[in-house]
Amino acid sequence: MYFGQCLCGQVSYRVKSEFVEIECCHCLTCRKAHSSAFAMGVTIDSADFELQTGQELLKEYESSTGKKRVFCGQCGSHLYAYRVAQPESVRLRPACLNIDMSSFKYSHIYTENCLRIHSE
Ligand SMILES: [Zn+2]
Numbered sequence: 001m002y003f004g005q006c007l008c009g010q011v012s013y014r015v016k017s018e019f020v021e022i023e024c025c026h027c028l029t030c031r032k033a034h035s036s037a038f039a040m041g042v043t044i045d046s047a048d049f050e051l052q053t054g055q056e057l058l059k060e061y062e063s064s065t066g067k068k069r070v071f072c073g074q075c076g077s078h079l080y081a082y083r084v085a086q087p088e089s090v091r092l093r094p095a096c097l098n099i100d101m102s103s104f105k106y107s108h109i110y111t112e113n114c115l116r117i118h119s120e
Protein backbone atom coordinates (compact mmCIF):
# COMPACT_ATOMS: atom_id res chain seq x y z
CA MET A 1 0.00 0.00 0.00
CA TYR A 2 1.30 3.41 -0.98
CA PHE A 3 -0.07 6.86 -0.32
CA GLY A 4 0.26 9.72 -2.79
CA GLN A 5 -0.62 13.38 -3.14
CA CYS A 6 -0.24 16.11 -5.74
CA LEU A 7 2.02 19.07 -5.02
CA CYS A 8 -0.67 21.20 -3.40
CA GLY A 9 -1.97 18.23 -1.42
CA GLN A 10 -5.62 18.65 -2.41
CA VAL A 11 -5.66 15.45 -4.44
CA SER A 12 -4.75 12.36 -2.45
CA TYR A 13 -4.97 8.67 -3.27
CA ARG A 14 -3.95 5.20 -2.19
CA VAL A 15 -2.34 2.47 -4.27
CA LYS A 16 -3.36 -0.87 -2.85
CA SER A 17 -0.73 -2.94 -4.68
CA GLU A 18 3.04 -2.70 -4.50
CA PHE A 19 5.57 -2.82 -7.32
CA VAL A 20 9.33 -3.17 -7.69
CA GLU A 21 10.08 -1.72 -11.10
CA ILE A 22 9.44 1.72 -12.58
CA GLU A 23 9.75 2.66 -16.23
CA CYS A 24 11.30 5.97 -17.15
CA CYS A 25 10.03 7.14 -20.53
CA HIS A 26 12.12 9.63 -22.46
CA CYS A 27 9.74 10.18 -25.38
CA LEU A 28 8.86 13.70 -26.41
CA THR A 29 5.25 13.42 -25.25
CA CYS A 30 6.28 12.40 -21.74
CA ARG A 31 8.95 15.09 -21.58
CA LYS A 32 6.44 17.75 -22.47
CA ALA A 33 3.68 16.40 -20.23
CA HIS A 34 6.00 16.44 -17.22
CA SER A 35 8.36 19.24 -18.32
CA SER A 36 11.22 16.95 -17.37
CA ALA A 37 13.97 14.82 -18.93
CA PHE A 38 11.74 11.77 -18.59
CA ALA A 39 8.54 10.63 -16.92
CA MET A 40 8.21 7.70 -14.53
CA GLY A 41 5.34 5.28 -15.00
CA VAL A 42 4.01 2.01 -13.58
CA THR A 43 0.98 0.14 -14.89
CA ILE A 44 -1.36 -1.01 -12.11
CA ASP A 45 -4.88 -2.40 -11.95
CA SER A 46 -7.51 0.33 -11.82
CA ALA A 47 -9.01 -1.47 -8.85
CA ASP A 48 -5.79 -0.83 -6.91
CA PHE A 49 -6.01 2.93 -7.38
CA GLU A 50 -8.28 4.61 -4.86
CA LEU A 51 -8.81 8.35 -5.01
CA GLN A 52 -9.37 9.76 -1.52
CA THR A 53 -9.72 13.52 -1.96
CA GLY A 54 -9.73 16.10 -4.73
CA GLN A 55 -11.92 14.48 -7.39
CA GLU A 56 -13.28 17.91 -8.30
CA LEU A 57 -9.79 19.24 -9.04
CA LEU A 58 -8.78 16.51 -11.50
CA LYS A 59 -8.37 17.56 -15.11
CA GLU A 60 -7.74 15.35 -18.10
CA TYR A 61 -5.78 16.01 -21.25
CA GLU A 62 -6.08 13.68 -24.23
CA SER A 63 -2.48 13.63 -25.49
CA SER A 64 -3.20 11.08 -28.20
CA THR A 65 -6.44 9.52 -29.31
CA GLY A 66 -7.96 7.60 -26.43
CA LYS A 67 -5.05 8.32 -24.07
CA LYS A 68 -5.90 10.65 -21.19
CA ARG A 69 -3.42 12.21 -18.84
CA VAL A 70 -4.86 13.19 -15.49
CA PHE A 71 -3.46 16.01 -13.39
CA CYS A 72 -4.37 18.34 -10.55
CA GLY A 73 -6.02 21.45 -11.97
CA GLN A 74 -4.72 23.54 -9.10
CA CYS A 75 -1.01 22.67 -8.93
CA GLY A 76 -0.44 20.77 -12.20
CA SER A 77 0.96 17.51 -10.79
CA HIS A 78 0.52 14.73 -13.33
CA LEU A 79 -0.94 11.84 -11.32
CA TYR A 80 -1.85 9.08 -13.75
CA ALA A 81 -2.91 8.32 -17.29
CA TYR A 82 -5.28 5.80 -18.78
CA ARG A 83 -6.64 4.53 -22.05
CA VAL A 84 -10.34 4.86 -22.62
CA ALA A 85 -10.34 1.46 -24.29
CA GLN A 86 -8.51 -0.18 -21.36
CA PRO A 87 -10.32 0.95 -18.22
CA GLU A 88 -8.98 -2.06 -16.27
CA SER A 89 -5.53 -0.50 -15.92
CA VAL A 90 -4.03 2.84 -14.95
CA ARG A 91 -0.61 4.20 -15.78
CA LEU A 92 0.44 5.60 -12.41
CA ARG A 93 2.97 8.43 -12.19
CA PRO A 94 4.79 7.22 -9.08
CA ALA A 95 6.78 10.40 -8.51
CA CYS A 96 3.81 11.76 -6.53
CA LEU A 97 3.85 8.91 -4.02
CA ASN A 98 4.96 9.98 -0.57
CA ILE A 99 7.62 7.29 -0.35
CA ASP A 100 11.36 6.82 -0.54
CA MET A 101 12.00 5.94 -4.18
CA SER A 102 15.59 4.77 -3.84
CA SER A 103 14.83 1.05 -3.54
CA PHE A 104 12.99 0.57 -6.83
CA LYS A 105 14.48 -0.88 -10.00
CA TYR A 106 14.41 1.57 -12.87
CA SER A 107 14.34 0.84 -16.57
CA HIS A 108 14.60 3.46 -19.29
CA ILE A 109 12.54 3.39 -22.47
CA TYR A 110 12.44 5.56 -25.59
CA THR A 111 15.97 6.75 -24.96
CA GLU A 112 17.23 5.96 -28.47
CA ASN A 113 15.49 8.89 -30.09
CA CYS A 114 14.16 11.54 -27.79
CA LEU A 115 12.09 13.13 -30.53
CA ARG A 116 10.06 10.00 -30.97
CA ILE A 117 6.46 10.24 -29.91
CA HIS A 118 4.65 7.26 -28.57
CA SER A 119 1.33 6.98 -26.90
CA GLU A 120 2.52 5.72 -23.53
ZN1 LIG B 1 -2.65 19.78 -6.53
Ligand SMILES: [Zn+2]
Nearest residue numbers: 025027030120
Ligand atom coordinates in the same frame (compact mmCIF):
# COMPACT_ATOMS: atom_id res chain seq x y z
ZN1 LIG C 1 6.56 8.39 -23.14
